[in-house]
Amino acid sequence: MTFEEIKREATTEWEALEGDQIPVIRIGTATSDRAAGALDVVEAFEKELARLPVEAKIIQTGSVGFCNYEPLVIISKPDYPRICYQNITPEMVPRLVEGFLLEDDPCMEFALGTLEGGNGTPPYIPELPRSEHELRLLLRNCGFIDPENINHYIALGGYTALAKALDMAPHEIVEEIKRSGLRGRGGAGFPTGEKLESCLKARETPKYVICNADEGDPGAFMDRVVLESDPQAVLEGMIIIGYVLNSSQGYIYTRMEYPLAVERLKTAIEQAKNRGLLGEDILGKGFNFTIEVFQGAGAFICGESSALMYSIEGKRGFPRVRPPRSVEAGLWHKPTQLNNVKTLACIPVIIERGSEYFSNIGSPRSKGTAVFALAGKVENVGLVEVPMGATLEKVVYDIGGGIRDGKRFKGVQIGGPSGGCLPEAFLGTPIDFDSLTEAGAMMGSGGMIVMDEENCMVDAARFFLDFTQKESCGKCVMCRLGTKQMLSILEDIVGGQGKPEDIEQLISLGENIKTGSLCGLGRSAPNPVLTTVRYFQEEYEAHIQEKRCPALVCRDLIAYYIIPEKCYKGCEHCVLSCPSEAIVEHPKRFKVVDQSKCVKCGNCVEVCPPEYNAVIKISPISQVPTSTMPSSKDA
Numbered sequence: 338m339t340f341e342e343i344k345r346e347a348t349t350e351w352e353a354l355e356g357d358q359i360p361v362i363r364i365g366t367a368t369s370d371r372a373a374g375a376l377d378v379v380e381a382f383e384k385e386l387a388r389l390p391v392e393a394k395i396i397q398t399g400s401v402g403f404c405n406y407e408p409l410v411i412i413s414k415p416d417y418p419r420i421c422y423q424n425i426t427p428e429m430v431p432r433l434v435e436g437f438l439l440e441d442d443p444c445m446e447f448a449l450g451t452l453e454g455g456n457g458t459p460p461y462i463p464e465l466p467r468s469e470h471e472l473r474l475l476l477r478n479c480g481f482i483d484p485e486n487i488n489h490y491i492a493l494g495g496y497t498a499l500a501k502a503l504d505m506a507p508h509e510i511v512e513e514i515k516r517s518g519l520r521g522r523g524g525a526g527f528p529t530g531e532k533l534e535s536c537l538k539a540r541e542t543p544k545y546v547i548c549n550a551d552e553g554d555p556g557a558f559m560d561r562v563v564l565e566s567d568p569q570a571v572l573e574g575m576i577i578i579g580y581v582l583n584s585s586q587g588y589i590y591t592r593m594e595y596p597l598a599v600e601r602l603k604t605a606i607e608q609a610k611n612r613g614l615l616g617e618d619i620l621g622k623g624f625n626f627t628i629e630v631f632q633g634a635g636a637f638i639c640g641e642s643s644a645l646m647y648s649i650e651g652k653r654g655f656p657r658v659r660p661p662r663s664v665e666a667g668l669w670h671k672p673t674q675l676n677n678v679k680t681l682a683c684i685p686v687i688i689e690r691g692s693e694y695f696s697n698i699g700s701p702r703s704k705g706t707a708v709f710a711l712a713g714k715v716e717n718v719g720l721v722e723v724p725m726g727a728t729l730e731k732v733v734y735d736i737g738g739g740i741r742d743g744k745r746f747k748g749v750q751i752g753g754p755s756g757g758c759l760p761e762a763f764l765g766t767p768i769d770f771d772s773l774t775e776a777g778a779m780m781g782s783g784g785m786i787v788m789d790e791e792n793c794m795v796d797a798a799r800f801f802l803d804f805t806q807k808e809s810c811g812k813c814v815m816c817r818l819g820t821k822q823m824l825s826i827l828e829d830i831v832g833g834q835g836k837p838e839d840i841e842q843l844i845s846l847g848e849n850i851k852t853g854s855l856c857g858l859g860r861s862a863p864n865p866v867l868t869t870v871r872y873f874q875e876e877y878e879a880h881i882q883e884k885r886c887p888a889l890v891c892r893d894l895i896a897y898y899i900i901p902e903k904c905y906k907g908c909e910h911c912v913l914s915c916p917s918e919a920i921v922e923h924p925k926r927f928k929v930v931d932q933s934k935c936v937k938c939g940n941c942v943e944v945c946p947p948e949y950n951a952v953i954k955i956s957p958i959s960q961v962p963t964s965t966m967p968s969s970k971d972a
Contacts, residue, residue, distance in 0.1 A: 340500040340620050343612055344491060351492030355413070355456065360393040360438050363411040365480050367400035367565040368597050369558070369719075374426065375408040381427035385434040393438055399566020401460075401480030402720025403449075409480065411452055412437060421462055423449040455481045457493050467717065467736040472698065474706045475682050476722050479566035484601050487608040490569040496614055498685035499573050499580075503622045507581040511537060514684070516692035518704030523549055523640075523677030524753070524781045525857065526703070526770035532674070536582055536664035539672035544584040546575050547668065547675040549645060550591035550598070553637040554753035555804060556712045557784040560678035562720055564591070564598040567682070568605040572628060574681030576615060577688060578674055579626040587628040588668075590645050592635050602630050637808035640782075641856045642667075642675050644810065655812050656856035677782065679708055699725030703769030707780070713749075713787035714741050721785075723768065730764035733787055744789040748873070752781030754801045755861035757868035758794060777868040779861065793890035794873040795880055798865045799827040805862040816859030819850040823866060831891040835881035843870055885957040892937040896958040899941075901927040903951035911941035911952060932961065 354361060362382055366375045382395055401409055406423040412433070413419045420443055422433065429447060436442040450464030459473035460481050473479075482489035490496070502510055515530030536544065548571060552560040564571065575587045591598060606628055609615035617625050636654050639645050644654035646668045667673025683705060687695045696704050703725040709732065711721045716738030723732060729749060733739070740746050750758045757778030759766065766772050770780050788797060806820040823846050826839050847863030854860045870877060879885045886894040899911070899920075904927035911928055912920045919934035920941060928951075930941070945952040955961055 338613055340496065343496070343614075347488035347491035350488045354394070354396075357394075358415050360391075360415070361413040362393055362395045363398050363413075363481065364395065365400050365407060365409045366397040367480075367562060368595075369400050369404050369562075370407045370409070371597075373404075373407040373424075377427050378408045378410065378425050378430065381430035382434070385430055389434060389439060391434060391438045396483050397485075398481060399479045399484045400562050400720075402476060402562060402722075403717070404719035405717055406449055409449070411481075414438065417443065419452040419455070420445075421449045421452045422447045467721075467738070470727070470731055470735045471722055472706055472724050473722050474686060474698070475563060475570070475679055475708055476566075476720060478570070479562060479720075482567065484566050484568055485604050485608075487569055487605065487612060490567070491612075494689060495569055495685070496573055498688035499576055499614065500620060502577045502580060502688050503620055503624065507537060507583070510577065510581050510688065513692045514687055517687045517695040518692075518699075518702075519680070519683055519687060519695065520703060520770060521677060522679035522683070522708075522782070524779065526780055529676065529680055529683075532664060532676075533578065533581060535662070536672050536674045539665050541666070541670075541672050542583075543586065544582040544672045544674070545668045546579045546582065546584050546587040547645070547649075547673060548575055548587070548589040548678060548681055549640065549642065549675055550589055550595075550678050551633055551640045551645060552595075552678075552782065553592070553635070553640050553808075554782055554784045556786055557710045557753060557782055559708045559710050559720060559783045561595055561598050563678050563682055564595070565601055568598075568602050569609065570682040570685060571678055572605055572609055572615065574676075574684035575628060576619065576626055577684050578676070578681070580619075580624055582672070582674060583624075584674075585625050585627065587626065588649060589628060589630045590633060590639070590649060591630065593632045594635055599630055599632060606630070636810075637805075638810040638856075638858060641858060644856070645675070646673065653810075655810055656858075658855065679783075700767055700769045700772075702771055707768050707783070709768075709783045709785045711737050711785050711787070713785075714744065714789040714792070715739065715787045716741055725769045726767045728764065729759070729766050729768060732768065732785065733764065737787065740787070740789050744791065746787070747790050747792055748788045748794060748797075748869075750778075750786040750788065750797065750801065750865065751784070752779040752861075752864070753784045754804045755779075755858065755864050756781045756784065757864045758788075758797065758872065759868065760872045762872075777864065777871060779864070791888055791890070793831075793886055793888040794869045794876050795827065795886075796831050796888075796890050798869040799824065799831055801865040802827060802862065805858060809858065809862070813854045813856075813859050815850045815853030816855075816862065819846050819853070820859075820862050822846060823850070823863065827866070830877065830880045831886070832893045833880075833884045833891075835877075837881060839881060840870060840874065840877055843867075883957060884959075887956070889954045889956050891956075894958065895937060895954050895956045896932055896961050897930050897935055897937065897939070897941055898953055898955050898961050899928045899930055900951050900953065901925070903949050904928050905946070905949050905951070908946065908949065910944040910946065914940040914944045916940065932958065 410422045450462035454460040459477040461468040519529040520526040639654040643657045811817045906926040
């Protein structure tokens, strides 16, 4: 079957879906949607359609990435624009079916906006202010197509790049990728074309292609959404790379914690085989290439390329000394091309639309778009895709909607758990590989966590270092013991036991760990500490010299205090909610917190009626008035 025939069949199915007079209901059912209750919404629609005299098609899509609006439902009805509905619950479904599908009431009280584009162009919602700031290139199909129907992908231009590439010489494809300026999206930012050229020149055979989908950063889910929502884009990129290298075997290395991604990947692989786009004699060109999904056990270190390859070989995931590089001696000591999910998804775009199209997007040395998982104290959490060079301010405020509850922006941790924390002064920093590195952060795989005035930067550094220290493989002494010593110092500081020399000690240890570690985990693990010391040193000094946590976060440096004048004498809310029975009644009938029993849970603050607002947090503990300390008579 020729590609033209495959394309024609897929287009016919898609046009029948889009041009039919039957309404189409698209429901996002990726992992984040399911966590919000999307499968219950699917079931509710199925029940309503069976109960009422109305015909409609239900399509389960991936995720658009608007996590705060999920579950999302997109309804296409003839003579109406596509309408995107937000935060849909099963109870809202009868109203949508009866009001919109049976009648002509579009139920705008549930609507997020109208969805435009989608048929070969990136879908967007013009009513959302963020739409004008995003450029959805890698996420163009996410939340719009059925990820388990290859015809949807093909009808919207999928595999056109593969058909084109199979008529090109391998070196022509390499040059096209080099001209595009594509750099690896896994974090290091190495030029993809140069890496591919090195692997092509390697003499050893066979050669292997690996997709690194071992996304282990806390709060990061960019790769997972692409795999769950548009898996064929990643497969197409891998097949093109396989053709360049004359490779016959590819692996997608992902983690067991991604069951839906694995399920949809395996379905996509089978469908690609059935269409002659994968397997033997691809599109009749005599090229053979297969892809296998390999599930890791969730070790963060296996995101490092050499550790990942050892894991596939059945060995312990340890990084190795280089050279030789993986393009010369990788998997089973053979030349191996290893790329991130997003890097591979860029390849079809470059081949289909041309290197000039891709290189015209972004900044001078960082081309294309950047995809981030925006999390933390912002209004709009979820996935963001912007041209390289867009500023942090644009992402946090124009797309993220600013800081929740009107709080003040304090910092943004960018680049995963070993990225840097940047303060407000750096909001104008362009998001590209070089600018972020210069500021002390890094692009990383795409995690971005926003913090406000209620975040303690010392405790944040401790949290991220605790993660990387636990995930260290232990091979390098500096990483194994150095990060442990840094963590011990940070725990002393947040516990009120810090010493004046601790700051210099952290800087010295951090720099030594960066130079004395073998892989990227050790070389970047100190970043959160070094950048918070660099940009938020006054918080460290407050913890050490004044035994005070300015953000009122560190438990050993705060106390809960009940203001006698505000405490309503007949109220027992705080007493009943205290798990440690630390709140007792003073002889004058107001409540008192016994600091020796208080476990700093904060329940008393939560339950104190807002009209009284009698419970407050104080730091340092020495500020608690001794006149309101409980006596033996109070107990």
